[in-house]
Amino acid sequence: MKMNKLFAMAASMVLCSAVFAGCGTEGGSSSNSGKKSGDKLISVGIINNDPNESGYRTANVNDLKATFTKENGYDAQFAYSLKNEEQINYAQKYIQDEVDYLLLSAADTAGWDSVLKDAKDAGVKVILFDRTIDADESLYEASIVSDMNKEGETAVEWLKNQNLTSYDIIHLQGVMGSAAQKGRSGALTDTASKLNWNIVVEQTAEWNAEKAQQIVQSAIDSNQKFNVIYAENDDMAKGAVAALDRANISHGVGKDVIVMGFDCNKWALQELKAGNWNYDGQCNPFQSSYIVDIIKKLENGETLPQKTIIMDEKGFDASTITDADVEQYGI
């Protein structure tokens, strides 16, 4: 018993000292940042999702890291979390540090109002990238996003131009309700009902290659006829192709089944180049050039023409893709 009490006391003391120590370092860092204004460096706090989340995120993080360097005139701090509360904590820390710009890819759309108001009061300019939030437009300078609907439309437009005699489509969806799934599914569903395309199978494989393989396998086992695989990311397209290979169904340019993927992973573009797949739609992770452009304009005192900036996104056709494309756009 006595030991327990002693332990509890010791633990609480450690906790208290940790709190004080925490305050100490906070103070230290804010005085540091005071010094920065003398230098020419622009200080930015970048809050992003975890780089391990996906290949897209890894490319995104690497792109930001390569752009916001000391050589390019930035003093950048990075914070990663998939949790909204943690991201908000980081945001508060950066506001206390008096960074010039706060770059934010929010984990969740809600809950950002109060912290962004704090940022505004402290004179910190906020730029959203990759993801939008549910907050008043006045709270941020700009928002750079992908238009998932447009990605879907570009892909479906491409499919329409293939002028197949019949369209029998296996539609492999991402995690239901995610922005990418909604945008990429929406375009296909609309066009299919308009042009009487036949959706043979529509099922979520949750971005998972193996689930996609099972779904396509199941369609083959029950003798479904299909000539298009519309997979909402590259992994699922890969899984689908594995099932096709097993059943000796040819796929790719000029073959029985058209394979479509999204995200432009480098290995996927190589499959495209080899003619095993037909189409891959880009989801552009390279936002840093857009951000730099905005920061330059703001530093020069210019006003931005619009708040929401939609990035250019390409769709690659197997018959026209070049090795240079694979190198440049592969993530």
Next chain:
Amino acid sequence: MSQNTKNNTASSIITAMFRKQIFIPLAALLILALFNFIMDPSFFKITLGHNSNGDPLLSGNIISIIDYGSELAILAVGMTLVTAASRGQDISVGAAIAISGSVVLRVLCGTNSRPDELQAPIIVAFIISCFVAMACGAFNGVLVSVFKIQPMVATLILFTAGRSIAAWINNNELPVVTDSTFSVFGGYIPGIPIPTPFFIALACFVVIFLVLKFTTLGLYVQSVGINEETSRLNGLNPALIKFITYVILGLCVAVAGLIKVSRISSINYSVVAKDIEMDAILAVALGGNALGGGKFNISASILGAYVIQFLTTTLYKFQVQSDALPAYKAVVVILLVVLSAPIVREKIAALFRKLRPARAEQNG
């Protein structure tokens, strides 16, 4: 008279069957099979075809089930032992699969994430991944057995960190193996028309049955699960036995991980084997094993795993709408779990006992 006894024995067999643990997964399997048979008998059709390399292979829903159910069945073996000994479950197996799969690819690919040829023999990569997965198991095992942390809390650590570790092992790159020999483990051995994962799973089952038959492991695990203190007083070392079950689960994870990465010759850290821990626990529960530890029946868990895969394949076959899929699964799981509850089983058994005298009179 002879008619009477025959009837008596028949109904007593039925009553005894209800008491048998393996009855639940078996009944679930039969119900699912019957449902499919009524809805569409072609569900059971198996055809012999060729893949794009010209090798013969069987295809059909049943083949898909024994193929894709393999990893889950292998995990169910280890999970049953862990559950029985430590009275809790390891929820980190999905993350551990990501780690061991990453290790396999890392060793095979070397420093280049897309090599033209393998940098190491597959067997070496597999053995290293076995050690890593067993180390993960040992880490959980130590937390549970030595530090006496609740299994679910202890394994939460690896559950949260595992996928990031897996990504870190490969420098956040996505390695792709192009060598076709590697895809054998998740595909087919050229010339043999039955998927390899099934054989791997079969080998695992044989090994574990031999171990349980010829060693005292099963008995020790059971006694530690029933009463740790009495086992200790009887000269067993409960901590060691719990630890061993976690290491065995680690080995199961390594095997499952090899199959998983071999299937697509690549890995995606965030989605590989996602939620498989929940399915593995469900397989144990469907097998009628008490999640509170103690007595266990591995064959029932294995059957439970195939029931889950049977259900998944059935749902895909009938093209249940994407957003409704989890709801259907939930309904079936609730039914199965309720049916397997001891109270319900007692009631059903009692019902059959009541029917017996009535039938005997009729025959007399």
